[in-house]
Amino acid sequence: MPATRLGIGPRLRYLGERARRIDVGSVITRGRESAQRHGKWTPAVVVDMLWQAGFHNVGFQDYADYDFAILTRAERATYMTHPVSNQLSQRFDHPDYRHLFHHKVEFNRTFSDHLQRAWMVVDETNAEEVRDFVTAQGTVVAKEPIGQAGTGVHRYHAADVEDWGDFHRGLLTRGEILLEEVIVQHPDLAAVCPGTVNTTRVTAFFDGEKTHILAIAQKFGRGAVSDQMSFGGFYTMLDDGGRADGPGYDSHENVHVTHPDTGFAIADFTLPMIDEVTAFVDRVARVVPQVQYVGWDIVVTPEGPVLVEGNWAAGVYENKPSVTGIRTGHKPRYRAAIGF
Numbered sequence: 111m112p113a114t115r116l117g118i119g120p121r122l123r124y125l126g127e128r129a130r131r132i133d134v135g136s137v138i139t140r141g142r143e144s145a146q147r148h149g150k151w152t153p154a155v156v157v158d159m160l161w162q163a164g165f166h167n168v169g170f171q172d173y174a175d176y177d178f179a180i181l182t183r184a185e186r187a188t189y190m191t192h193p194v195s196n197q198l199s200q201r202f203d204h205p206d207y208r209h210l211f212h213h214k215v216e217f218n219r220t221f222s223d224h225l226q227r228a229w230m231v232v233d234e235t236n237a238e239e240v241r242d243f244v245t246a247q248g249t250v251v252a253k254e255p256i257g258q259a260g261t262g263v264h265r266y267h268a269a270d271v272e273d274w275g276d277f278h279r280g281l282l283t284r285g286e287i288l289l290e291e292v293i294v295q296h297p298d299l300a301a302v303c304p305g306t307v308n309t310t311r312v313t314a315f316f317d318g319e320k321t322h323i324l325a326i327a328q329k330f331g332r333g334a335v336s337d338q339m340s341f342g343g344f345y346t347m348l349d350d351g352g353r354a355d356g357p358g359y360d361s362h363e364n365v366h367v368t369h370p371d372t373g374f375a376i377a378d379f380t381l382p383m384i385d386e387v388t389a390f391v392d393r394v395a396r397v398v399p400q401v402q403y404v405g406w407d408i409v410v411t412p413e414g415p416v417l418v419e420g421n422w423a424a425g426v427y428e429n430k431p432s433v434t435g436i437r438t439g440h441k442p443r444y445r446a447a448i449g450f
């Protein structure tokens with residue numbers, strides 16, 4: 111029996127692609143890690159992982175991240191997974207409009223009313239404008255327009271620049287053509303990690319009339335420009351009131367009861383202005399209604415939420431049972447809202 115009631119066409123295509131891409135080394139490594147972590151027998155975990163991937167739409171990383179090795183069949187069925195999320199993106203994010211999300215400059219143009227910060231695009235002719243912008247800002251975030259698996263974001267300080275001509279050419283050569291003012295986050299977020307702007311990932315579905323909040327994750331950085339895992343970041347899930355479900359974790363087996371740099375107890379975190387966040391997500395979800403299923407990265411500032419980016423092919427952020435003690439995921443919410 112299929113794990114979801116999505117169309118058979120996309121499902122078969124996805125399974126076909128998966129089989130071609132199957133990486134035996136990676137399934138064994140992840141299987142061994144999961145088995146050791148939970149005191150299970152590695153071969154049994156590897157076979158279970160393959161079975162889950164083949165017949166239940168569970169990615170190997172999903173299996174490891176959400177501790178499937180210790181969950182019952184009924185508990186597993188409550189988890190959102192990356193293959194299911196991919197199918198939802200294919201079905202509910204119209205191909206003609208995806209570029210408005212995929213390309214960060216196009217995104218900023220489309221959502222300019224919701225950014226609440228200065229930004230500019232670097233081109234061959236505007237070295238002076240770049241110098242004026244960076245000098246006025248003091249520090250800027252520079253972005254490569256097409257996502258580089260979370261590594262295309264950089265930070266520059268005007269004080270470090272010796273030659274503005276070189277600086278401008280360097281940005282162009284490296285493709286870092288989007289410059290942004292640094293967002294100032296709410297003090298409650300800065301209390302956990304002041305050196306990184308900590309974003310809230312709100313996964314939402316707009317059904318044409320109503321915006322459904324499917325899941326909320328709070329990411330925390332480690333002082334680098336970005337809060338992504340590639341920069342050492344981690345996350346915890348929030349409830350509808352903005353309260354953390356438990357400690358933080360990432361996809362590399364790290365668990366953070368407290369923030370390693372500030373000592374803030376992650377389970378004690380509450381996102382401020384949760385009602386404003388919900389209303390904000392409803393507003394941005396209506397800007398491009400053809401793209402219905404989106405992972406919104408937002409930042410709560412002292413003046414309210416601002417938009418960082420919208421991910422049309424939204425990744426999955428879920429609860430990790432061994433860390434929170436909660437053994438259910440968010441899939442029932444997705445099913446109720448989207449009707450699959």
Ligand SMILES: Nc1ncnc2c1ncn2[C@@H]1O[C@H](COP(=O)(O)OP(=O)(O)O)[C@@H](O)[C@H]1O
Pocket residue numbers: 227251253257258259260261262263290291292293306307308309331335336337338407418419
């Ligand atoms: N203007 C900004 N000011 C401060 N931090 C930012 C800004 N833009 C992005 N960031 C940080 O960088 C991270 C990644 O940025 P984002 O645009 O979402 O790119 P991606 O997720 O594709 O790497 C954000 O989650 C945030 O931590």
Ligand SMILES: [Mg+2]
Pocket residue numbers: 407419
């Ligand atoms: Mg992002």
